[in-house]
Amino acid sequence: MAKTPGNSGRGQRDLKVRVKTARGRRSSSTRWLERQLNDPYVARAKREGYRGRAAFKLIELDDRFGFLKPGTRVIDLGCAPGGWCQVSVERTNALRSNSNKAQGFVVGLDLREIEAVPGAETHVLDFLDEGADVTAKDWLGGPADVVLSDMAAASSGHKQTDHLRIVALCEAAAEFAFDVLEPGGTFVAKVLAGGAEATLQAELKKRFEKVANVKPPASRSDSSEKYVVATGFKGLARASDD
């Protein structure tokens, strides 16, 4: 039989790989859709006007640790699509909806542009850029009380690589927090459990009074993500004395 692209050994193999990949894609997107449809947090986010289910992770963390109060100044790293900014605005009174309470201030940064969040100031900025900490403090009008990071590096599909990337991102976010936080401030960041975060935990323990590792109920049980909540920033001078 003459070799054509359809029946040559290589052609057949290529086709099989393409079909297998397409099937894989279809089944993972179907699984994602099913998960979205069956997820009570997705429905609740829609009902309550939040931009995503991630909003409930911050709500649950703040219900437990109480770092967002009227008057609190927040920097939200990796803020798109804006759920954490929405929660921060509500809880810090950044819209000044209640004039008896102090007014907070929320600055959100992301690599991509987001639809405006009423009460928050959002900017397209890579927080890893030189001088991003100074720029963010300028936008906030001074140091922050709280630095939030729900950032995730784009998935490589390789669990250990993803873990190392997110730990590196989290370490950089912590460095950023050390530069912009007011003494007494709070740093909240997403990490993936997986073994490489010991250095980060040790550094945070030096710089903050308390460091907790938490998996809020809204975080999916099949995900290895967890959050570090570091409270009572000691300031740079005190941390180096310890």
Ligand SMILES: C[S@@+](CC[C@H](N)C(=O)[O-])C[C@H]1O[C@@H](n2cnc3c(N)ncnc32)[C@H](O)[C@@H]1O
């Ligand atoms: C999971 S989303 C955050 C969801 C957000 N907390 C919410 O409630 O809508 C993570 C975001 O981190 C952003 N990100 C990743 N690396 C970043 C960087 N170097 N600088 C700024 N944003 C970054 C991504 O663009 C992405 O939008």
